[in-house]
Amino acid sequence: MKYGFDNDKYLKIQSEHIKKRIAQFGDKLYLEFGGKLFDDNHASRVLPGFEPDSKLKMLMQMCDDVEIVIVISALDIEKNKVRSDLGITYDMDVLRLRNEFEKRGFLVGSVVITHYNGQSSADAYRERLERMGVRTYFHYTIEGYPSNVALIDSENGFGRNDYVETERPLVVVTAPGPGSGKMAVCLSQLYQDHQRDIKAGYAKFETFPIWNLPLRHPLNLAYEAATADLNDINMIDPFHLEAYGTTAVNYNRDIEIFPVLNALFEGIYGENPYKSPTDMGVNMIGFCISDEEVCKAAAKDEIVRRYYDALTNLAQNVCKDKEVNKIALVMKQAGITTEYRRTTVAAKERKEKSGVASSAIELADGTLITAETSPLLGPSAALILNATKHLAGINHSVKLIPQDMIEPIQRTKVNFLHGHNPRLHTDEVLVALSMLSKEDENCRKALECLPQLKGCQVHSTALLSEVDRKIFKKLGVGLTCDPVKK
Secondary structure (H helix, E strand, O other): OOOOEOHHHHHHHHHHHHHHHHHHHOOEEEEEEOOOOOOOHHHHHHOOOOOOOHHHHHHHOOHHHEEEEEEEEHHHHHOOOEEOOOOEEHHHHHHHHHHHHHHOOOEEEEEEEEEEOOOHHHHHHHHHHHHOOOOEEEEEOOOOOOOOHHHHOOOOOHHHOOOOOOOOOEEEEEOOOOOOOHHHHHHHHHHHHHHOOOOEEEEEEOOOOOOOOOOOOHHHHHHHHHOOOOOOOEEEOHHHHHHHOOOOEEEHHHHHHHHHHHHHHHHHHOOOOOOOHHHHEOOOHHHHEOOHHHHHHHHHHHHHHHHHHHHHHHHOOOOOHHHHHHHHHHHHHHOOOHHHOHHHHHHHHHHHHHOOOEEEEEOOOOOEEEEEOOOOEOHHHHHHHHHHHHHHOOOOOOOOOOHHHHHHHHHHHHHHOOOOOOOEOHHHHHHHHHHHHOOOHHHHHHHHOHHHHOOOEEEEOOOOOHHHHHHHHHOOOEEEEOOOOO
């Protein structure tokens, strides 16, 4: 794959920039982390060369100065909110995050339960955390937040919250997902630190939109597509333009909240150290793009991928029409259609010729491989066999899995497991290949090529089963499907 992002440069200059921001405020900096600290697959897709755990690696360079505070909303605990990408509830994800951070040598100082209003589920969760030795704090619901500045900036507002004891100069505030109250935790800490004569500051780390790229740059449009469910809108930061006479890109929620933040900062400090929402950010990612054309192409591909994801979710009643329409508008702004994605075109051409559900994969060198449904194999299973044969230099006519091995598996699926689809899924094909690889050199070679599929793009003209979708995800393949059944 062609790289368009300098990851080493990013690790260096991003950590240096954060250290400068800490020094700007004195004793302590509360750094609100938007998005994912690790497993940031969106960033790695649109910025080829960006590693999914780059932000975590960057923080590891300052590990001795970093303390992590994890935030979870009592409202999310009460309704058992689930992370769609992991399939686990937010309260379980807090424990997962804590474990992942500690495994990497970070100090996880505490957990803050926000929006607390006496919920029994939050009380039980706090007791559970404290039995595990995790310091846990409550931050209360403040009536009229964030507009009621007079109440917020008082003993009955932020002053009512538990004070979060921290011991290191960089306090990273993160959460399982959006809406957890990370910013409010940071501002509450600033208020209470000020009461204690502790010099502290606040900054925000948002990877997207990239503030020093044009408003309609494909990378920023890809961010709008990724947050279509939140209806985030990229905007020129009017406060930045007024203060400095230069354009910078931010998004609607930060711009809308800035006048309130300005009033809060003035209430706490007497003045606001920031002249714009963009000033609050510390993201240096835009300075580390090494090949803009590569990143533009990857971002456009991501927009199409998001469009197909939304169509699939709509077909499964997971989202509404407005999400699909929003991404369709983003595609128009980017000047592309679904045909921009080469695999989409190749898969549909194969379907037109064969008359059955088909699929296509674009390999790292740009080669397109296609496959179609057969009585023995589904389009995804056939595609993996065709792709690995190509990568291993095996003649296409070679049958890696003999028919007399497939048929007994099909009989078991239909007769004993009462399945309706006798064709082999991708996981079943991979198990069969693994069994045969001990004696068959071609099967062994094909299996050894599986890592080369990471980062490749696939399109299927039929909605694949959950099993097949999970296999492609584990292989690191970017998958899209037409929202129709086979």
